[in-house]
Amino acid sequence: MTTTTRILTVDDSPSMRALLLHALTKHGFKVEQAEDGQMALDWLATNEVDVIITDINMPRLDGFGLIEGLRSSARHSDRPILVLSTESSDTKKQRARQAGATGWIVKPFDAEKLAMAVRRVAH
Amino acid sequence: MAALDPPPSHSAPDRVTVMQGEARASAEPTVEFSTVLGSCVAMCLFDPSARVGGMNHFLLAEPPTHRSREQFDEHYGLFLMELLVNEMLALGASKSRLKARLYGGANIHRGLSPIGTANADFARRFVVQEGIELTQADLGGNQARRVHFLPASGRVRCRLTAAQATPTQQPLRRPQSALGDVELF
Numbered sequence: 001m002t003t004t005t006r007i008l009t010v011d012d013s014p015s016m017r018a019l020l021l022h023a024l025t026k027h028g029f030k031v032e033q034a035e036d037g038q039m040a041l042d043w044l045a046t047n048e049v050d051v052i053i054t055d056i057n058m059p060r061l062d063g064f065g066l067i068e069g070l071r072s073s074a075r076h077s078d079r080p081i082l083v084l085s086t087e088s089s090d091t092k093k094q095r096a097r098q099a100g101a102t103g104w105i106v107k108p109f110d111a112e113k114l115a116m117a118v119r120r121v122a123h
Numbered sequence: 124m125a126a127l128d129p130p131p132s133h134s135a136p137d138r139v140t141v142m143q144g145e146a147r148a149s150a151e152p153t154v155e156f157s158t159v160l161g162s163c164v165a166m167c168l169f170d171p172s173a174r175v176g177g178m179n180h181f182l183l184a185e186p187p188t189h190r191s192r193e194q195f196d197e198h199y200g201l202f203l204m205e206l207l208v209n210e211m212l213a214l215g216a217s218k219s220r221l222k223a224r225l226y227g228g229a230n231i232h233r234g235l236s237p238i239g240t241a242n243a244d245f246a247r248r249f250v251v252q253e254g255i256e257l258t259q260a261d262l263g264g265n266q267a268r269r270v271h272f273l274p275a276s277g278r279v280r281c282r283l284t285a286a287q288a289t290p291t292q293q294p295l296r297r298p299q300s301a302l303g304d305v306e307l308f
């Protein structure tokens with residue numbers, strides 16, 4: 001029996017959220033969405049997903065803060081977290097890696113590659 | 124003895140041409156962004172509190188025939204919008220304070236698909252979706268425009284110009300080599 005992979009996307013841009021929702025549901029994933037890192041942390045306190053996809057530049061709590069917050073929690077210590085960002089500098093990738101990110105995807109993303117990456121890291 | 128203030132500077136601005144597919148931001152009072160637009164659209168963003176401004180310049184492509192959702196490739200347009208916003212955030216701007224001006228989107232060549240209209244519609248939709256205040260829009264028509272933008276003051280000059288002044292431009296194609304590169308740690 002197969003179960004649907006559940007994804008939480010975290011991005012402050014409504015346009016990007018709409019694009020991600022369309023691309024991921026088209027590939028059969030169940031998608032939840034948060035507008036910033038703090039909203040994601042609050043939601044994940046009482047909900048579960050299989051994979052988290054997060055932007056970096058966001059108000060209130062950015063992507064780095066979200067990753068650090070999740071990794072400090074036993075419930076989410078090994079939850080796959082993919083960063084999806086326009087940023088591509090090695091410094092920022094290294095920071096995300098040290099914070100505990102699972103991978104880094106550079107925007108503009110290709111929906112097929114994104115879906116493949118999600119399937120690869122999903123537990 | 125107190126030092127004298129330096130005399131006011133009247134030197135020429137540091138003019139930076141923003142080409143199609145580019146996004147530039149600055150807080151330097153001497154910098155001026157400029158571009159020439161036909162069917163393309165330029166979005167000028169300004170944060171009046173941080174006194175940071177930025178400009179991008181895009182022309183959306185029609186997607187491959189197997190992609191049916193969008194009439195034009197809005198995905199890459201979104202990328203350029205986000206790139207501009209992120210460059211401004213890095214200079215101290217806040218997204219909630221941004222004000223937008225839109226220019227271009229002319230349909231220069233009669234009889235061809237109205238790509239200028241599609242670009243203008245995309246830009247208008249973007250600012251509405253993102254909750255960015257649109258303070259001015261000079262879009263459409265059938266003439267090219269020349270735009271000068273002072274990012275540190277938010278001042279814009281836009282004038283119509285001959286279509287011949289507009290460089291021939293191909294729609295944006297996403298860079299295939301870097302498209303959605305996935306790096307697992």
